[in-house]
Amino acid sequence: MGVMAREQSGVRPNDRPIVTGLLITYGLFWIGLAIAPVDRQDWFLENLLAVALVAVLVLTYRRFAFSLPAYSLILAFLLLHAVGAHYTYSEVPFGFWLKDTLALSRNPFDRLVHFAYGLLLVYPLREVLMRLAGVRGRWVSYLAISGILAQSGFFEVIEAIVAMIVSPELGSLYLGTQGDEWDAQKDMAAAFFGALLTITGTMFLRRDERLST
Amino acid sequence: MGWNKLISIGLLLWYLAVSVWMAQAPVDPQFWLLASILPALFVVLLIVTHRYLPLSHTSHALITAFLTLHTIGVHYTYAEVPVGVWMDQVLHLGRNHFDRIVHFSFGFLLAYPMEELFRLSASIQGWVVYYLPVMTVLGLSGLWEIIESWVARAVHPELGVTYLGSQGDIWDAQKDMAAALYGSLLCMTLLLVVRALRGAESALESEAALSE
Numbered sequence: 001m002g003v004m005a006r007e008q009s010g011v012r013p014n015d016r017p018i019v020t021g022l023l024i025t026y027g028l029f030w031i032g033l034a035i036a037p038v039d040r041q042d043w044f045l046e047n048l049l050a051v052a053l054v055a056v057l058v059l060t061y062r063r064f065a066f067s068l069p070a071y072s073l074i075l076a077f078l079l080l081h082a083v084g085a086h087y088t089y090s091e092v093p094f095g096f097w098l099k100d101t102l103a104l105s106r107n108p109f110d111r112l113v114h115f116a117y118g119l120l121l122v123y124p125l126r127e128v129l130m131r132l133a134g135v136r137g138r139w140v141s142y143l144a145i146s147g148i149l150a151q152s153g154f155f156e157v158i159e160a161i162v163a164m165i166v167s168p169e170l171g172s173l174y175l176g177t178q179g180d181e182w183d184a185q186k187d188m189a190a191a192f193f194g195a196l197l198t199i200t201g202t203m204f205l206r207r208d209e210r211l212s213t
Numbered sequence: 214m215g216w217n218k219l220i221s222i223g224l225l226l227w228y229l230a231v232s233v234w235m236a237q238a239p240v241d242p243q244f245w246l247l248a249s250i251l252p253a254l255f256v257v258l259l260i261v262t263h264r265y266l267p268l269s270h271t272s273h274a275l276i277t278a279f280l281t282l283h284t285i286g287v288h289y290t291y292a293e294v295p296v297g298v299w300m301d302q303v304l305h306l307g308r309n310h311f312d313r314i315v316h317f318s319f320g321f322l323l324a325y326p327m328e329e330l331f332r333l334s335a336s337i338q339g340w341v342v343y344y345l346p347v348m349t350v351l352g353l354s355g356l357w358e359i360i361e362s363w364v365a366r367a368v369h370p371e372l373g374v375t376y377l378g379s380q381g382d383i384w385d386a387q388k389d390m391a392a393a394l395y396g397s398l399l400c401m402t403l404l405l406v407v408r409a410l411r412g413a414e415s416a417l418e419s420e421a422a423l424s425e
Contacts, residue, residue: 136336
């Protein structure tokens, strides 16, 4: 019962200042990274969804508050994305450093963020499924991973449609792929493994809790 | 033996008959073997869990229909299915579209069994019942494309994306996933409409019963 009550309530009243702090942190970083991005148009496109997501989170806070760990994970992902958007992803300095250090053929920062998408956002998704949809037991783990994979697939479909409209002659060379024909599959696989990792960890952590109730 | 069991066994026999028939001299035996492993495991899983997971006849029939399409496709390595070749000639499509149709059917035919599975075994209610099958179809389609790319790179690395399914289209993976998505959306929309009509009908009936 104790577990249930805590999971139903989401953020405890004491945590509210911390959630506000997370929001302010994002705001500050966002403003800093909005100054002189590498490509303003690309920056604008990349930020549409991110800003919409934050707006939805703020507006629905009263009706549906995530737990503090979930908000922290969402913040971590949004910060990574904000950095990527500032540098159009393919020119992130950290990515170049990784490329040189690991002797890769391309800047891997976008792959890293796809991985982070699964790794960081599957936990909040799990919360939505449990509390909003009332999914229980082992289905939660499966559906959360499936949801991440579905959204990744959906994103690749949207990306393909945009690429076909904006520059059909460039084909898959346009945007994210950087010339890799398997780029879409690798991106989805990265998100999938990220989600798998977090869910496995969550299952181990929650096992004791389940056994004690 | 009741009707229920007879129908289930009938569907299973139909699938076995189609499988045996299509196992005769497939166009590419290696591909046939690779692509037949998953459906075979799936059918065994359905039989084993049959007692705990009482899916309706509608679901079983839809699953059988999908597996039949897949079995036919595998026999001809999808790229050479006669119906697809005929469609290509009549509609001038430029490629054999049978695999795209089966991707669509994956969403259209299997979304309802998934809805039933979630409703019965995960006791999910409300709007999520319609959302989760769509999400699952898209997720599994993505997983399928990932596995397909692994197999392609393992079996024929020099052919790249031109290997199998894609038939030379760089956007093939995305189009396949989109096809499955549209299929599942259509299925869930139909289900919503049918349930709304049925709800209206039963509401009218109960109203009539009240006024009597």
